[in-house]
Amino acid sequence: MMRLDKYLADMGKGTRQEVKKYIRKGLVTVDGVAVCSPEYKVEPGMEILLDGAPVAYAAQEYYMLYKPAGVVSATEDKRETTVLDLIRDKKRKDLFPVGRLDKDTEGLLLITNDGELAHRLLSPKRHVDKVYYARVDGLVTEATKQAFLEGVNIGSREEPLRTMPARLEILRTGQEGGRPVSHVRLTIREGKFHQVKRMFRSQGMEVLYLKREVMGPLALDESLQPGAYRPLTEEEIKRLKEQ
Template identity: 35%
Template sequence: MERLQKVIAHAGIASRRKAEELIKEGKVRVNDKVVKELGVKVNPNDKIEVEGIPVEREKPVYFLLYKPRGVISSVSDDKGRKVATDFFPYIEERIYPVGRLDYDTSGLLLMTNDGEFANVLMHPASEVEKVYVAKLKGIPSREAIKSLERGIKLEDGKTAPARIKLLSMERTKNTSIFEISIYEGRNRQVRRMFEAIGHPVMKLKRERYGFLNLHGLSAGEARELTPHEVKQLRVMATKPKK
């Protein structure tokens, strides 16, 4: 059983908030009866209509995509660039990315048609760890790295503490590679963090999302998440903060 407004939103008819308005306005019918209460729950066999139009209900699907560089984390692009959904030509469900990776960032990107699942993972209170590998211009000092580990002030506020590990450095080319683990999901956060200490990111890849990784996948490939993995992600995202 699911809440009626969730089912309407999941079907792509309207946002959750708009669905609630439609219900209160008496524009939604369940099994040919008008419903105006927000607490109503429905099952998969119930007949739902919104303003006289039957609601087609999709089964929820969940995928892990290894997004290549040069791909937009979206379902469409007005400039004709390649988008994340282009890698799922045979999927009938209307899937979309959970969050986003920058155009020039590669790595693990979740895709789903489950709006509630996506919202839970993207909520600011979610504590799902995201692990990136960044190739930097220059070699940061230990003090600069400590400032990132403590949290550094950006234009949209101070970041939460991060875990950072040096993987390699090339003094002759003046470059270094670091692994950085964060729990937040701000726009271009990792790039902005390293820019703040004077070491721009030359190349960036998201290696892990919680317990998920890219093992067995090449850039542009995807796999379906198992029911257990979906359940684990939900639990991880909603666990109380310490």
């Protein structure tokens, strides 16, 4: 059981003060009866309408988002479009991105309000696989693969920061626009700041395009276009929680 005003606020229908005004104006009904007390106790399963529109309760929500370039991985930003701005039909107001992708990076991003799951996926102790497709300015070779497998220093000479072993797959290399360009797939098991870009930079190369394809057991749905999203399936949620 929870207060009616908390129920409505949790479902993103306004701040606690705003929804209290709606309730006191008689705009809210519970099981067909108008309720004017914000303290009225309700629970999931009751029919709750706000100005005639149903307000269904969701304790937890899980969305797979194809993050496009140009959008920031934040819950709010006064100047930039955030990943949460893209989730238009969310019920809850406490959603957040699990981890982050750089503004210019595309790909898979999990949006949820499940803090326990987020902690498990991001914990350095769990070493969850993250797979990226990258287009790199430079010639990636077998020597690059071996260096990544052994771990590379993405810090400085004075303050070294060595990465964990990473798997690098060379998809193709060749000349593009008069310069050598490599298309690769990289699997890392950690998430240091700008890690993929810094790994290639340590080898004298720059990442031109970066897209995250996989996080743990969750793979980006190929039917999604940049900026699109969908709720996770029950099976996907189950696999994530077993991670």
